[in-house]
Amino acid sequence: MATTVIPFGPQHPVLPEPVHLTLKVEDEIVKEAIPALGYVHRGLEKLADIRDYHQMINVCERVCGICSMIHAVCYSQSIEELMGVEVPDRAKMLRIIWSELHRCHSHLLWLGLFADAFGFEALFMQFWRVRERIMDINEATTGSRVIVSVNVIGGVRADLSPEQIRWILSEIEIVEKEVRAMQDTIMNDYTVKSRTVGIGVMTKEQAWELGAAGPTLRGSGVAQDMRMTGYGAYGELDFEPVVETAGDCWARSTVRFREVLQSIDLVRQAIAKLPEGELATKVKGNPPEGEIFTRVEQPRGECVYYIRGNGTKHLDRLRIRTPTFANIPPLLGMLPGCELADVPVIVLSIDPCISCTER
């Protein structure tokens, strides 16, 4: 059988992320996939040389718009631990509220894109319509829809008033109701299942060995969620990782769908436990010194920050490992053996964010 080489991307109608895959295909079956990155690499880690450690929060938020809040939390927590800064309990809980709202809108965005990938335009628009309510909450409470910029070293810079809290609770109730109304379609519809069930299967062992992260890992039956480490105030909340065992595109989409509902529940829990108190601790003392390794759970999975401070206002080293970076080797493991027509769905099933990967 002759081998045909088909270039996929960097610009592709179904994938608004500039990644290129060289697909070696025999009779419409993919035999090998080789990635090419670097189309949008920005060198943000290098900016630590010229921006001080306070300014780097804004840089970290711009690693990825959709995960911006959680990037800022991870970076802030690292610096706070290096400097021995105690974050007020109210700030910890507020960070969770905005983080879970981010997870919620990220998953709703992805669920819409996923529906769009197999031509279900009505479902795509419904998910995005519901997502707007979360974006409106972000805008009303922080001033921005996507990059909310509420984190500072030592806490947060914005608060929620009792009126805002009541409004958030009423809005997420509507979101929950509308998302549940779409549950049967995204999880049981014949068209959706025919494009996702048994497609891009990755076993539990493969997922572990290939270093998968987030819903890609949990969709293969591994109950691994960084929030279980209890960072921030997650230790005070009650939840279990969302896990599916099929390891296919359907399982990964189901994990994300159920995580939308989980995030809504976590927002409610965080609001119920929101203590009174200060928003931020004043940062005193010398700039960060020493090294630290921090992990948080982003919508796409485990995000890693490694920071080395040298006692000056500029960090010695800032290393960011984003979840999509971790999920590219699993993608290369999933693609061989699939049909060419399934490639966009499989690629989309890891929720690729090349902006993150090429920080």
Add this chain to the structure above:
Amino acid sequence: MQGKVIDVTVDSLVGEVMHMKNDGQRLVTYSTYQEGDKIGILYHFDKNLEITHLRLLADMDKPIPSVSGVYFAALLVENEIRDQWDVKFDGLVLDFNRTLYLDPEVTQVPLVSNVKIEPKK
């Protein structure tokens, strides 16, 4: 730093990584930093949310054994280090040869000051 840190050398690295794999550890990623004229590489592993780091301090101008034969997932991060620090890895399963992120005509190593490299023909 969170987690246990185990020091390794260029000679003991692959054996230690094999040991981690046999223990059921997941390779999370590597982190790199510069210490004088040496490169420090931390290999991060995870098992049941417990993190373990292998720390390698190696010469920048000498090749480091690749562990991509043990963990396939190492191929991307090793290529990234090759791009950003101009450190070579012996036995890399898919070697982009310093062009994972960088264009062939780039001559400045991004994360090492004042080190120039030859552009690729």
